Amino acid sequence: MNYFIGLDSGGTFMKAALLDSNGQQIAIAKVSAKVLNEQQGWVERALDDLWSDAKSAIVKLLQSVDIAAADIKGLSISAQGKGVYLLDKKGENLRNGIISSDSRSLGIVKKWQEDKIPEAIYPMTLQTLWTGHPVSIVRWLKDNEEENYRQIGAILMAHDYLRYRLTGNIAAELTNISESNFFNATSGEYDPELLRMFGIEEVFSALPPIIKPDELAGYVTQKVAEETGLEAGTPVFGGLFDVVSTAICSGINANENTLNYVTGTWAVTSGIATGIPSESDIKESNYNYVYGHYVLDKQYIIHDASPTSASNYEWFHDYLGKDGEIDHQTNQQLVSELPAAASELFFVPFLYGSNMGLGIKAGFYGLQAHHTKGHLIQAIWEGILFCHNLHLDRMRVRFPRASVLRVTGGTTTSEVWMQMLADLTGMSVEIPSIEETGSLGAALMAMVGVGEYASIELGLAAMNIQTKRIEPNPRHYHAYQHKYQRYLQLVNLFKEFESKAFESKQFEKA
Incomplete structure (x- = not known):
């Protein structure tokens, strides 16, 4: 039997999973991700910590199994999209990585909105524009860290950086970089005109060569082999944007009847389409949908997303659990005993960002003395589902025949929460029998890359996911x-409150 490693770099954990060529998970190792929140709106990771977490997860995984490193035939990575992870001109770490949930560039993005930049770029990029995009962060660096900006040698995303540390080769993976706003959706290449519009044309030369998800990116170096237990020369493949990875594993396709619902750190609703919209389609549409390259030729993933999902629930673990852990079973029981949607208590899950406007913050409203712990949990779950439902409302305009939600993410273990989702949407909810979609999707890219399967479709069919x-x-x-x-x-x-507060601050500065 051949084996493959899928590395999943998420917002909460770094995970390394060992899978056989049938897609069966043999073992998994998790390491808590080290995230830095040193200022309001700043969300960073030290790059050495990111790499250390990946190495620790791999070491922990290999020590848990009795399998020879030589039997591991390939490795790939699924990771959060957007954000910026920079190398200097010598290939060394330049500064901490900045994660996609970072909002330090809020003022820049608001100014771009006033100048109608999002409308100008959309026909070129098929992307929206917000604070977590690489272009927003890089522009902030130009305005606030001039020396670091001058030293930028390579602009990477999380899985690009980890792949670089594994192999020593610099590249940008297609499914992720196609949603960066550096990338022209029509030409399929970087566009210097876009960088000029953002005022960051100086970094064009720092954009790496683009590789496909199942394309060979390099080999595990001798140094990494000594540090992890992997075999030197193990092939490493391009990898995936984690939204694409979950879409693959959910089994959605271009028939437009089924959408993928991700309930992880981010709330994501995705569908698959063939081709991109024409200029006339864009003009006629009442909403700018995000299009990214999918793993299948001539197919695109369309998704609507925000960092408003389960991480907002996990933030309360010190308050709603015990010994630093959430007691999910008890919390689920408390919610199940309450009438559906009957409470006057609301929770807005914007701890890490908003999907209804820049700068809106989280909070409870309607809290009264009679409310119990169960009411608080119910309100948190409802608020997260309401955020998801806003994305779903938008996506159902684009996919009007959709009647089924394929749901992936940690919340799928809660039958009560999933029933709430079905009841709110009026749609059938299907939960694939996959514990770790990020790791499986990444491993599948390695399987196809080495020729274990002739295509992604054949690989998924052989795995027979229930x-x-x-x-x-x-x-x-x-x-x-x-x-x-x-x-x-x-x-x-x-x-409205936040908008007036922002205007007041701007007036005070003036």
């Missing part, structure tokens, strides 16, 4: 939809 189905309770649909509409009204009030 799903569990949850049907909506129609008696609860209207209650959830009513509360959802009230939630939207509440967030609009938050948005």
